[in-house]
Amino acid sequence: MGPVSPAAAAPPTAADRELLARSDVAAHAPDAFRARVRVRPLAGGAARELEIWKGEGGEALVRLLDPSQRGKFFLQRPEGLFLITPGTRQPVRLDPSHRLAGGVSLQEILGLRLGRDYELVDVRRHGSGAQAQAVLALTAKADGLPHARVRWVVRVADARPLRAELLLPSGKVARMLEFRDWGAGSRLAPRQLVVKDLLRGGQAFAVELLELAAAEPPPAIFALDGDAARAALGGTGG
Amino acid sequence: MTLAWIALRNLARNRRRTLLSLLVVAAGSVGILLTAGFITFSFQGLAEAIVRGGLGHFEIVRRSALGGSADRLDRPIEHGLEDWQRLRRRVEALPEVAAATANVHLLGMATAGQATASFVGLGVEPERQRAMGFTTRLRAGESLPPVPPLIGEEVVLLASGLADTLGVGPGDWVTLMAVTPHGMLNALDARVVGTYTTGLQDLDTRFLQVPLATAQRLLETPLVADLVVTLEKGVPLERGAAALERLAAGHDPPLAVVGWRQRAPYYRQVRDLYRGIFWFLGSVVFVLVVLSTSNTLLMAVMERLRELGTLRAIGTGRAQLAAIVLCEALWLGVLGGALGCLLGLLATWGINALQLQMPPPPGAVDPIDLRLALLPQAFAGTVLLMTAVLAVAAIVPVARAVRLRIVEALGHV
Numbered sequence: 001m002g003p004v005s006p007a008a009a010a011p012p013t014a015a016d017r018e019l020l021a022r023s024d025v026a027a028h029a030p031d032a033f034r035a036r037v038r039v040r041p042l043a044g045g046a047a048r049e050l051e052i053w054k055g056e057g058g059e060a061l062v063r064l065l066d067p068s069q070r071g072k073f074f075l076q077r078p079e080g081l082f083l084i085t086p087g088t089r090q091p092v093r094l095d096p097s098h099r100l101a102g103g104v105s106l107q108e109i110l111g112l113r114l115g116r117d118y119e120l121v122d123v124r125r126h127g128s129g130a131q132a133q134a135v136l137a138l139t140a141k142a143d144g145l146p147h148a149r150v151r152w153v154v155r156v157a158d159a160r161p162l163r164a165e166l167l168l169p170s171g172k173v174a175r176m177l178e179f180r181d182w183g184a185g186s187r188l189a190p191r192q193l194v195v196k197d198l199l200r201g202g203q204a205f206a207v208e209l210l211e212l213a214a215a216e217p218p219p220a221i222f223a224l225d226g227d228a229a230r231a232a233l234g235g236t237g238g
Numbered sequence: 239m240t241l242a243w244i245a246l247r248n249l250a251r252n253r254r255r256t257l258l259s260l261l262v263v264a265a266g267s268v269g270i271l272l273t274a275g276f277i278t279f280s281f282q283g284l285a286e287a288i289v290r291g292g293l294g295h296f297e298i299v300r301r302s303a304l305g306g307s308a309d310r311l312d313r314p315i316e317h318g319l320e321d322w323q324r325l326r327r328r329v330e331a332l333p334e335v336a337a338a339t340a341n342v343h344l345l346g347m348a349t350a351g352q353a354t355a356s357f358v359g360l361g362v363e364p365e366r367q368r369a370m371g372f373t374t375r376l377r378a379g380e381s382l383p384p385v386p387p388l389i390g391e392e393v394v395l396l397a398s399g400l401a402d403t404l405g406v407g408p409g410d411w412v413t414l415m416a417v418t419p420h421g422m423l424n425a426l427d428a429r430v431v432g433t434y435t436t437g438l439q440d441l442d443t444r445f446l447q448v449p450l451a452t453a454q455r456l457l458e459t460p461l462v463a464d465l466v467v468t469l470e471k472g473v474p475l476e477r478g479a480a481a482l483e484r485l486a487a488g489h490d491p492p493l494a495v496v497g498w499r500q501r502a503p504y505y506r507q508v509r510d511l512y513r514g515i516f517w518f519l520g521s522v523v524f525v526l527v528v529l530s531t532s533n534t535l536l537m538a539v540m541e542r543l544r545e546l547g548t549l550r551a552i553g554t555g556r557a558q559l560a561a562i563v564l565c566e567a568l569w570l571g572v573l574g575g576a577l578g579c580l581l582g583l584l585a586t587w588g589i590n591a592l593q594l595q596m597p598p599p600p601g602a603v604d605p606i607d608l609r610l611a612l613l614p615q616a617f618a619g620t621v622l623l624m625t626a627v628l629a630v631a632a633i634v635p636v637a638r639a640v641r642l643r644i645v646e647a648l649g650h651v
Contacts, residue, residue, distance in 0.1 A: 046420065068458065069422060083415070087392075087426035087455065092349060092413050098423065 009122035009137065016123045020136055022159035023152065026111030028188040030214035031056045036065075039104050042194070042204040049210070051233070052109065059222035060110060063233055073230055074098075076106055077222060084230065091224050095146075104195050104205050107146055108177060111190075112164065114138060114152060117145055125156070132156040147174070160188070174199050183209065241558065245565030252538065259534045260574045263628065266527040267578020267620045268585060273519050274620075275586055275610030277512045282611060285498075287437070288505055292360070292372050293498045294339075294466035295475060296482055298329065301492040303463070308500055313343045316419045318461030325489075326465055334473045334481045339366040340462035342453035346416030348396075348446065350404040357400060357414070359446045361453020361462075370468045374447070375604075379408030379432025386451035393452070394428035399443035401433045408432050414448070418458045426456050435603050442603065524627055532631035535567055539635045546639060547647025560636045564629065567636075571628030575621035582617070586610045 021027070033054050040047035049065040060076040073084040075091060081098060082091035098105065112118070118138035126133045136152040149167035154160065164177040176196045183189040189212060197203045220229035249256045289295060303317035304310050319325060322340050329338045342361030347354055365384035367374075374381055377398045387393055394412060396404070406412055408430055415425040428448060436445050454460060469478040479495060486493035499505060539546070546559060594608040 048422075064422070072422075072424075083423055083425055085425045087390075087424065088413050089411075089427050090413075092415060092425045094423075 009124045012120045012123050012136075016134065016136065017120060019134055019154055019156065019159055020120055020138075020152065021115055023154045023161045023188070024111075024113075024115045025161060025188055025190060026113045027115050029054070029111065029212075032214065032216055034211070034213055034215040034217070035209060036211040037109055038208045038210055040206045040208070042206055050109070053215075053217040053221060053233075054110065055217050055222055057222075060106060061217070061221050061230070062106060062109075063230075070234075071231075074106060075222065075224070076110075077224070081106065082224065084227075104207055105146060108175070108193075108195050109207060112147070112150060114150070117141055118150060130157050133162065172199075180206075183212070241561045242565045242569070245562050246569050248538075248562070248566055249569055252541075255534060255538065256570070259531050259570050260577055262530045262534075263527060263570055263574025263624050264578035264581055266523040266627075267575050267624055268582045269523050270520060270620050270623070271578065271582030271616055272585060272589075272610060273516055274613060274616045275582075276608070277516055278611040278613055278616070279609045280512060280606075281509060283607070283609075284505055284508055288502045289468070289498055290371050290373050291437075292341075292362070292367065292466070293501055294370070294372075294468045295478060295498055296467040296469075297464045297496045297498075297501060298325070298338075298467060298482065298486060299464040299494055299496060301494045304494055304496075308494070308496060309503075311501060311503075313341075313463035314419075315342060315457055315459055315461055315463055318342075318459065318463050319465065320461060322462045322465060328485060329465060329467060329482070332481050332485065334469055334478045336468045336470045337366060337370045338465045338467045339363045339370060339372075340450055341464050341466060342450060342457065342459075342461075343463045344414075344416055344446075344448070344453055344456065346414060346456075348400065348404060348412050348414050350406045350410065350412045353404045355400055355403045356444065357446050358441075358444045359414070359416075359448060359453065361450040362447050363450050375435045375437065377433045377435055379430070381432060382447060382449055383431070386449050389455065392426050392428040392455070393431045393449065395447040396430055396433050397442040397445035398433045398435050399439065400446055401430065403443060406430050414446075414456055416456050419461075420458070422458070424456055424458055426452065428452065437603055439603055527624070527627050528631045531567070531570060531628055532634055535563065535570075535632055535635040536638060538566065539563060539638050543642070543647045543650040546642055547644050547650065550642060550644045551648065556640045556642075559639050559642070563636045563639045564632050567628040567632030568625055571625035572621060574628075575624035578624065579617045579620060582620070583612070586612055 035052045035054070036049060037052065038047050038049050051063040051065055053061040053063075058076075058078065062074040064072050071086040074094075075082040075084055081094045083094050084091045117140060119141050120136055121139050122137045124135045126135070132155070134154050134156050136154060138150040138152055140148050147166040148169045149171070151165040151167065151173075153162045153164070155162055160182065161179050163179065165173045166175040166177070168174050174197075176198060178194045178196070179190050180194055181190070181192040183191045190209060192206060192208050195205045195207060218229055218232065220226040221233065223229070298319075299313060300317045300319060303313050319340075326338045326340065329335055340363060344357070344359030344361065346357055346359065348357045362382065364382040368384070374395070382393060382395050394414065396406070396412070401407060404412055410430045411427055412430060413425055413427050415423060418424050434447075436442055448456070450462065454462075467478075467482065469475070475497065479497060482495045486495055549559060550556075590609055595605040596608050598605050
C-alpha cells in the first residue's frame with residue numbers, strides 16, 4: 001500500500017477529533033507497563049527481542065535481550081533519549097528519532113502520542129460503509145518531535161488505525177507503519193505492525209508484541225544514574 | 239660529416255647571433271628541466287606521503303567488499319576478514335613483503351559535553367604502523383600507545399579540526415558512537431591522547447584513529463576490514479602484486495589485492511593536473527623556441543643568399559644546401575640543449591640548496607617544499623627534444639634555401 005496522494009481535504013469536525021481519540025493507540029496503552037517485543041527484518045536477518053518498561057511519567061526503558069547486548073539500554077526521559085552502555089561512564093544523549101534495533105524507533109514501538117503531541121489540521125475520507133477510511137492530517141504541536149507531520153489512516157467503522165505515514169517537513173513520506181494484527185480484547189493494542197523506511201528503499205521490519213502487561217516499573221530504572229536498578233532487571237524476564 | 243662540420247663553422251661565423259639562438263634554446267631547456275624536476279619531486283613526495291600515510295603499497299580485502307568496483311573506497315566491516323591473523327602470517331612470510339597491518343574503518347558520531355560531530359575513523363595497530371614507516375603528523379599530545387588498550391581504557395587520536403569542533407585536547411574524554419554490523423548502536427568512552435593532522439583541512443575536521451582493539455570493541459566484531467601491505471625496499475610493485483595475487487588465489491572467501499594508486503584518487507587527480515600543466519608549459523616553450531630560432535635561421539639564410547647562390551653556381555646540389563641549413567639548426571638544438579642541461583643542473587642545485595617553501599595548496603594545512611628532482615632521462619630527453627624542435631624550426635629556412643634561384647641569388651644585395 002503506497003502513500004496517500006493529496007486530495008480535497010476538509011477542516012476537522014468534532015467527529016473527526018473523536019475518531020482520532022478512539023484510534024490513538026498510545027493513549028489506550030496502560031499508564032505503566034512492561035512489554036516484550038520482537039523486531040525482525042522482513043528481508044531476512046536475525047530477529048531481536050526487546051524488553052520495554054514504561055512509567056507513568058512517560059519515561060521508557062528499553063533493554064536489549066540479546067546476550068551479546070547485555071548491559072545496553074535505551075532510556076527515554078523528558079529531556080531526551082539516552083544510550084546506556086557498559087563502554088561509557090555516562091548515558092549518551094541520542095537524537096529522539098534514533099533507531100533502536102533493526103531500524104525501528106522507540107516512538108514507533110510505543111506508539112506516537114497523537115492526541116497529546118499533534119494537532120489535527122484536516123481530514124479526507126475515502127470509500128463508504130465498512131470500507132470507509134479517514135485520513136487525518138496531523139502536525140506536531142511543538143518542535144523536537146521526531147516527525148513534524150503525520151498522516152493517520154483510520155478505518156471509520158471500528159476506529160482501527162490502518163497505517164501511519166510519517167512525513168518530513170518537506171512533505172515527503174519518510175516512514176510508514178502498517179498495523180497488521182490486533183490483540184484480543186477491547187483494548188486497542190496492536191499485536192503486529194510493519195515499519196517501512198521509505199528513504200532506504202522500503203526496508204521493512206515486522207514488530208511483534210509478545211507480551212504486554214500493566215506493571216509498576218522497578219524504582220530508579222529511569223534515573224540516569226540508576227545503573228544498579230537496571231542491572232537488577234536481568235532477572236525479571238527475557 | 240663534412241656538411242655537419244661546414245654547418246658548425248657557419249654558426250661560428252656570426253657568434254653573436256648563434257649565442258643568442260643558443261641562449262633561447264637553453265632557456266627553453268632549463269624551463270622544461272625545472273618543470274619536470276618539480277613535477278617529478280611532487281609526484282614522488284605525494285606518492286611517498288600516501289604510501290607512508292597509511293595506505294601501504296597494497297591492500298588485501300575480501301572481494302565482496304569491493305562490490306564489483308575496484309575503485310570503491312569504503313570497506314564495510316560486514317565484508318571483513320575473519321582469518322586475518324593467519325592470513326597476515328602467510329603474507330609476511332613472502333620474501334617481497336616487509337610487513338602487513340590490519341585496519342578497521344569506522345563511521346559514527348563523537349560527542350564531548352554538548353558538542354557532537356560525525357567522524358570517519360580508522361582502527362590501527364600503532365606499533366606495526368611505526369615499524370612499517372607509516373607516519374602520523376602529531377599536533378599535540380602523544381601517538382596511540384603501542385600496546386592494545388584494556389577494556390575500559392580506550393584511547394583516541396583526533397584530527398586537529400575534529401578536536402577543535404568537540405572542544406577537547408589531550409587528556410579529555412570523548413564518547414564514540416557507531417552502528418555495529420548487526421545494526422545495533424554502540425558507544426565507548428575514549429581518552430584523547432593527542433591530535434594530529436592529515437595534511438588536508440577538510441579531512442582534519444572528520445578523521446580520528448583508535449587502536450584496532452578499540453575499533454573492534456566499538457563495532458562488536460572480531461573482523462578487520464583489510465590488511466595493508468608494504469613491500470621490501472627495491473621490490474617492484476608488479477612483483478609484489480604478483481606474489482600477493484598468488485597467495486590470495488583460491489582463498490575462501492575470495493580475496494582481492496588492491497594497489498595503492500587505485501585507493502588514492504587524490505594522487506591520480508594531482509598527477510593528471512600536473513601532467514596537464516607540464517604539457518601546457520611544454521607547448522608554450524615549443525612555440526617560443528620554434529618561432530625565435532626559425533626567425534634566426536631564416537635571417538642567416540637571407541644574409542647569405544649570394545653565398546648560397548655561389549655554392550649552387552659551382553655545383554652544390556639543393557639537397558646539400560638544405561642539409562647544411564638543417565645541420566646548422568640541429569647543431570643549435572644539440573648545443574643549446576646541452577647548455578640548457580648544464581644551466582638546469584646548476585639551477586636545480588641552487589634551488590634545492592635554498593630550501594624554499596611554497597604556501598599550502600588549496601585545502602592543505604602545511605606549506606610544501608620547493609624541491610626539484612634530478613632525472614638523467616629528463617636531461618637526455620631535453621637535448622633530443624630541442625634537437626627535434628630545431629629541426630621543425632628549420633623547415634621554413636630550408637625551404638627558402640631549396641627554392642633559391644641562382645641568378646637572383648647572385649644578384650641579391
